[in-house]
Amino acid sequence: MRKGIFTIGAAMVALSLGLTACGGESGDTSAGTGASASPGASSAAPAAKGKVGVILPDSKSSVRWETADRKYLEEAFKAAGVEYDIQNAQGDKAAFQTIADQMITSGVTVLAIVNLDSGTGKAVLDKAKAQGIATIDYDRLTLGGNADYYVSFDNTAVGKLQGEGLVKCLTDQKAEKPVIARLNGSPTDNNATLFKQGYDGVLQPKFDAGEYVAGPDDSVPDWDNAQAGTIFEQQLTKEPKIAGVLAANDGLGNAAITVLKKNNLNGKVPVTGQDATVQGLQNILNGDQCMTVYKAVKQEADATAKLAIALANGEKPAATGTVKDTETNADVPAVLLTPVAIFKDNVKDVVADNFVTKEELCAGEFAAKCAEAGIS
DSSP states (O other): OOOOHHHHHHHHHHHHHTOOOOOOOBOOOOOSSSEEEOBOOOSSSOOOSSEEEEEEOOSSSOTHIIIIIHHHHHHHHHHHTOEEEEEEOTTOHHHHHHHHHHHHHHTOSEEEEOOSSHHHHHHHHHHHHHTTOEEEEESSOOTTOOOSEEEEEOHHHHHHHHHHHHHHHHHHTTOSSOEEEEEEOOTTOHHHHHHHHHHHHHHHHHHHTTSSEEEEEEEOGGGOHHHHHHHHHHHHHHOTTEEEEEESSHHHHHHHHHHHHHTTOTTTSOBOOOSOOHHHHHHHHHTSOOOEEEOOHHHHHHHHHHHHHHHHTTOOOOOSEEEEOTTTOOEEEEEEEOOEEEOGGGHHHHHHTTSSOHHHHTOTTHHHHHHHTTOO
16 A cells, blocks of 8 residues: 555654654643643653743744644644643734743743744744753744754755756746746745755756746745735736746745736646645646645654653754754754655645645535546
8 A cells, every 4th residue: 555755754753853752641722823731641651841832933824834733733742741832923023022932931941933034033042042941943944043953844955846846847838948937935034045045956057058038036025925926916017928937835826826817827837836735736736836845744743843842851852964054154953854746646645645635625626626636
């Protein structure tokens, strides 16, 4: 029987960290923007000694933070019997700082953050470290922050997959000297910088050789999809012959697709994405988006939870490698996971990994398209 992407990757994460999660159940989880739980009694294993705080960035730039990351982190902490507090800053830098202060005051011994920018993130990490709190950069590296650990996907590799994906789609179309537009992520997000390094490493040789034409190249502040639509509309007005769009995630990609639809160009101009959102996968099934990048968030959440639980128990877990903080030139202990390119012929793999369900992906008009793509 074929095993899903996550099944294989999760085993690698567990082995690489060399940590064993404890069994057990935790107490009730409160509803709302934040969620916390206190561990109850468990005969399988004692509760962790410490408390873990997690600050998520928003729910606007990508739905993953609330639909996937929160869920998987909660499941891992509950299973280990660790006390936890997960809150979402909803894109507000002041709220991010306030949440951090509240968590520090409440006695967290481990703090994992997805920064809104490196400046805000560094301020929070500095406060936590001054109180002896162990720190984890989750998904986004905080430049200058000196977190104890960093857990993410290989983000340069993500960008490389996007660049190679766009090349594949243009090659399949037999495009000649296509004009390429780029919709980059937020300029304050180090991940966006790494994604761009990855896809520019694929595209620039094509530009230099005269095989492709470098068109508009703009960043989207705060990964804001509404702004992305405005920016792409301006790009298309400036360069009507755009024949390929390197969009840094599915939200930006959908913004471009919306504009392309208004100009009867959807399906004719390949668009990339990232995050394997339901919307992005449906756009692929529909023929409007050529590919996305699947990052098995459960792998990332589980790896982070294992580190956090070990730290809460007073352990010093090992990382599998390091990443360079370009601001301090320091090597940050890191666990980096492997992304996967998703095209129409392997959308089914994302469903097989239970990242999205068939019910939500294949609703309504997409039922027939799912059947065509082998999603059963």
